[in-house]
Structure formats: structure tokens, C-alpha cells
Amino acid sequence: MQYSLFDDSSAAHPVRQELRLPEADVSYYPNWLAAGKASTCQHALEDELPWAQDTIKLFGKAVKIPRLQSWHGDPECAYTYSGLTMTPKPWTATLQRIRERCERTLNTRFNSVLANWYRHGQDSMSLHADNEPELGPRPVIASVTLGEARPFIFKHRETGQRYTQVLEHGSLLVMAGSTQSHYLHGIAKTKKPIQGRINLTFRFLYPRS
Numbered sequence: 001m002q003y004s005l006f007d008d009s010s011a012a013h014p015v016r017q018e019l020r021l022p023e024a025d026v027s028y029y030p031n032w033l034a035a036g037k038a039s040t041c042q043h044a045l046e047d048e049l050p051w052a053q054d055t056i057k058l059f060g061k062a063v064k065i066p067r068l069q070s071w072h073g074d075p076e077c078a079y080t081y082s083g084l085t086m087t088p089k090p091w092t093a094t095l096q097r098i099r100e101r102c103e104r105t106l107n108t109r110f111n112s113v114l115a116n117w118y119r120h121g122q123d124s125m126s127l128h129a130d131n132e133p134e135l136g137p138r139p140v141i142a143s144v145t146l147g148e149a150r151p152f153i154f155k156h157r158e159t160g161q162r163y164t165q166v167l168e169h170g171s172l173l174v175m176a177g178s179t180q181s182h183y184l185h186g187i188a189k190t191k192k193p194i195q196g197r198i199n200l201t202f203r204f205l206y207p208r209s
């Protein structure tokens with residue numbers, strides 16, 4: 001597919017908003033990708049990735065996750081998520097382009113990405129922290145939204161205080177510092193009739209020693 005994610009000036013100096021969450025480091029970049037490019041990426045990823053509804057173990061029972069997923073990365077990355085060990089599939093052209101753009105905005109490296117496809121309002125992700133040992137103690141997690149806007153919920157682990165940031169089409173949310181130590185995050189179900197959303201969370205995994 002012929003399109004460039006790099007030929008617009010907004011890529012070099014995207015507008016950044018700092019979210020006011022105590023004991024966290026969270027930034028939000030609205031319109032990080034222009035709407036047309038974000039839609040092109042969304043539809044390319046729908047076709048490109050080998051989406052699957054994976055199964056996790058919940059209290060000893062096999063349960064299908066309420067969304068589709070696909071995990072991609074450099075060959076040395078293997079990742080355990082809710083008891084499910086995944087070996088990464090190779091980067092596709094669209095994932096690689098978005099990865100490079102994230103790396104350029106944040107001046108950091110990512111070696112893997114978890115793609116999530118929330119097909120409708122009944123697809124969700126329960127509250128969790130991205131705190132697997134492979135991520136290290138203060139991971140930088142870059143989360144790109146393509147498609148329907150969904151509220152992203154933060155819940156402080158000690159106080160229980162909740163914060164919501166609606167993640168819009170083409171936006172980038174970055175969680176860094178001690179965010180994962182102090183907060184859980186997730187995407188709730190909704191009864192509203194809504195369109196699909198693809199979310200990409202780029203991570204850097206340290207090899208297991």
C-alpha cells in the first residue's frame with residue numbers, strides 16, 4: 001500500500017497534553033495521526049493481521065477474551081499475558097510504519113506490539129496493569145487508537161480513585177514512569193451501538209535472563 005505516515009509536519013511536533021493523575025506519568029496526543037491516515041491504517045490492519053479470539057484461564061476455567069488480538073514483535077520477544085504465553089508474529093508494513101512514528105515522537109525504542117480489535121460495545125478489556133517482569137519496573141507503553149473513541153479508565157490501586165480519558169481516533173496515549181505501579185487501566189463494555197476500534201500498545205520487552 002502506498003501511503004506515508006511521515007510526510008506531514010504534525011509528526012515532528014505533535015500536540016501533547018499531560019493528564020493530571022497523581023503518582024503517574026501519562027500523556028495524550030490527540031490527532032497524533034490525521035483522521036484519514038488513521039482510517040487507512042485501521043482498515044489495513046483489519047486485513048493484514050491474523051486476528052484471533054484467544055482463550056485465557058480464569059479461576060482454572062478456559063474463557064474466550066472479549067475482543068480479537070494479534071501479537072507482533074522482534075523474534076526475541078515472548079510475552080505472558082494473563083497466563084497465556086505468546087510468541088510474536090512478524091511486523092507487517094502498517095505496524096512497522098506506526099512503530100517508527102511512535103519511536104520518533106517519543107525518542108525511545110519498541111520491540112513488540114499487542115493489537116486489540118474491539119469489534120463492538122460488548123468487547124472490552126478488564127482492569128489490569130501492564131506489569132509483567134519482561135517490561136521492567138517503569139515501562140513506557142505507547143497506545144494508538146484507530147476507530148471508535150472509547151473511554152479509557154484508570155483506577156488508583158490504593159485510593160480507588162478513577163480517572164477517564166476518552167481515546168479518540170488517531171490519538172496516542174503514553175503511560176510511563178510509575179503509572180503501572182500505582183494504577184490499573186481498562187476499557188469497559190457499553191450498550192451503545194458503536195463501531196469497531198483497533199488499539200495498538202507498543203512495548204519494549206527485555207529478554208528473560
Ligand SMILES: O=C(O)CCC(=O)C(=O)O
Pocket residue numbers: 114116125130143152167185186187199201
Ligand atoms: O485498548 C486499550 O486502549 C487498552 C489496551 C491495553 O491496555 C493493553 O493492551 O494492555
Ligand SMILES: [Fe+2]
Pocket residue numbers: 128129130185201
Ligand atoms: Fe494494558
